[in-house]
Amino acid sequence: MEVHDNGVWFTGAIDPVWGEYKNLPYTNKPFNDDITKTQWVSRGHRYNKYTGEIIDFDGLPDWVMPIAKTTGMANVGASLYKMTPGCILPTHSDTYVMYKKVHNITHNRIRRIVVFLEDWQSGHYLEVNGNAILNWKAGQWVGWNYTCPHLAANIGDTDRYTMQVTGMYEPE
Numbered sequence: 634m635e636v637h638d639n640g641v642w643f644t645g646a647i648d649p650v651w652g653e654y655k656n657l658p659y660t661n662k663p664f665n666d667d668i669t670k671t672q673w674v675s676r677g678h679r680y681n682k683y684t685g686e687i688i689d690f691d692g693l694p695d696w697v698m699p700i701a702k703t704t705g706m707a708n709v710g711a712s713l714y715k716m717t718p719g720c721i722l723p724t725h726s727d728t729y730v731m732y733k734k735v736h737n738i739t740h741n742r743i744r745r746i747v748v749f750l751e752d753w754q755s756g757h758y759l760e761v762n763g764n765a766i767l768n769w770k771a772g773q774w775v776g777w778n779y780t781c782p783h784l785a786a787n788i789g790d791t792d793r794y795t796m797q798v799t800g801m802y803e804p805e
Contacts, residue, residue: 643777645774654713654750659688664683664684719787748795754793756791757793759775760784
């Protein structure tokens with residue numbers, strides 16, 4: 634793991650040994666932070682949807698959780714995420730509302746890791762704490778701690794597939 638910005642975000646890689654992820658029943662769920670969405674609109678962001686399509690909890694293929702558990706975090710949860718062309722998720726910090734509820738926690742030792750399921754393609758974009766992330770290879774990942782600002786966009790011509798892993802870590 635490589636640490637960036639004094640431990641705010643991280644990068645690493647795992648072997649890309651996953652199963653089918655393209656032809657699964659992804660669904661769109663609305664962005665769950667109305668305050669952030671109101672801020673986006675006030676800045677001129679007006680999109681039909683602010684999130685991609687997701688598979689989580691009971692709908693995950695069998696191969697997802699064994700990979701998620703290799704992250705070294707406790708109480709991991711995972712989802713598969715498909716960002717279709719034209720989907721833009723402006724700068725935000727995750728709120729982890731469902732994760733906190735499921736695990737009955739109030740602390741902020743939560744980390745999210747995004748694993749790229751495919752090599753980077755033109756128009757696929759991720760930014761973490763003001764740093765552009767491009768040209769990734771399948772299996773590379775980017776992670777951040779609790780309130781780290783980030784954004785994602787797909788202004789390309791192909792779907793962008795990732796696996797999101799959320800878990801708790803011990804302070805270093």
